[in-house]
Amino acid sequence: MKLTLLGTGSPIPHPQRAGPATLVRTSDQLVLFDAGRGVVMRLAKAGVLPSMLSGIALTHLHSDHVCDLNDIITTHWIMNPDPTTLRIAGPVGTRAFVEATLDTLAFDIGYRRNHHGDLHSGPLVDVTELDAGVTWELDGLHVRTSASDHRPVEPTLAYRISEGDQSIVIGGDGVPCVALDELVLGASAYVQTVIREDLVRSIPNVRLQDIVDYHSTVQQAADTAQRGGVAALVLTHMVPSPFPGTEDEWRSLASAFTGLVVLGDDLTSLDLDTMVVTG
Numbered sequence: 001m002k003l004t005l006l007g008t009g010s011p012i013p014h015p016q017r018a019g020p021a022t023l024v025r026t027s028d029q030l031v032l033f034d035a036g037r038g039v040v041m042r043l044a045k046a047g048v049l050p051s052m053l054s055g056i057a058l059t060h061l062h063s064d065h066v067c068d069l070n071d072i073i074t075t076h077w078i079m080n081p082d083p084t085t086l087r088i089a090g091p092v093g094t095r096a097f098v099e100a101t102l103d104t105l106a107f108d109i110g111y112r113r114n115h116h117g118d119l120h121s122g123p124l125v126d127v128t129e130l131d132a133g134v135t136w137e138l139d140g141l142h143v144r145t146s147a148s149d150h151r152p153v154e155p156t157l158a159y160r161i162s163e164g165d166q167s168i169v170i171g172g173d174g175v176p177c178v179a180l181d182e183l184v185l186g187a188s189a190y191v192q193t194v195i196r197e198d199l200v201r202s203i204p205n206v207r208l209q210d211i212v213d214y215h216s217t218v219q220q221a222a223d224t225a226q227r228g229g230v231a232a233l234v235l236t237h238m239v240p241s242p243f244p245g246t247e248d249e250w251r252s253l254a255s256a257f258t259g260l261v262v263l264g265d266d267l268t269s270l271d272l273d274t275m276v277v278t279g
């Protein structure tokens with residue numbers, strides 16, 4: 001399998017970092033985790049159109065993780081020559097979110113259906129709401145879920161996608177917890193939202209201080225990775241975005257983890273067959 005960080009940004013706008021989204025390529029499938037700002041552009045750069053996706057899994061419904069789902073839905077719909085169903089999974093609440101998204105697209109759906117005689121329906125979506133601890137079966141792929149701890153945001157999910165003896169955990173936002181520890185155990189790669197508490201604390205913005213208690217610090221992510229004995233820790237959704245030249249500082253904060261630490265820009269990829277990082 002191979003993972004690509006499509007977007008390594010956060011809600012704070014950044015000219016080079018798109019919003020949270022991670023693409024996983026298996027031997028014959030493409031699965032997207034979250035759909036943050038700019039996801040369709042980053043997919044295009046990775047050589048993937050929304051119509052090529054087997055499915056999308058959402059970790060939670062914070063806007064930075066779902067704000068461009070509407071673009072995925074629309075592009076998947078209008079670029080497929082035949083009616084094709086887009087599979088979307090996520091925590092409870094995902095169905096209402098997708099239905100509301102379709103409502104906001106109603107004008108566009110009407111315009112296009114009136115104009116294109118071969119469009120016989122609006123976007124076709126199949127939404128699966130997942131509880132923690134279940135497995136999402138996606139055309140032969142097994143995607144296991146666990147709860148994550150991003151309280152007060154609930155429910156939120158982490159995912160483990162497996163193929164053969166390889167597995168990738170998408171931790172999403174949140175602080176360490178027992179369920180996440182169990183999910184990451186022995187994984188090939190563990191992708192985690194991280195913050196630098198020292199830097200966030202130094203920024204005189206009251207609202208920003210609130211993020212510290214529900215996101216893993218780099219050190220906490222490293223501890224989770226080390227407890228789980230994973231092969232690679234992949235840092236993403238970094239707050240604040242690392243200044244160029246400070247990457248080693250970030251990596252050094254993860255020194256409790258003895259495996260491979262991946263910290264990259266958008267479109268950084270990790271190939272699990274070779275454990276080579278590109279991008």
Ligand SMILES: [Zn+2]
Pocket residue numbers: 060062150153173
């Ligand atoms: Zn969040």
Ligand SMILES: [Zn+2]
Pocket residue numbers: 010011020062064065173193237
């Ligand atoms: Zn987030």
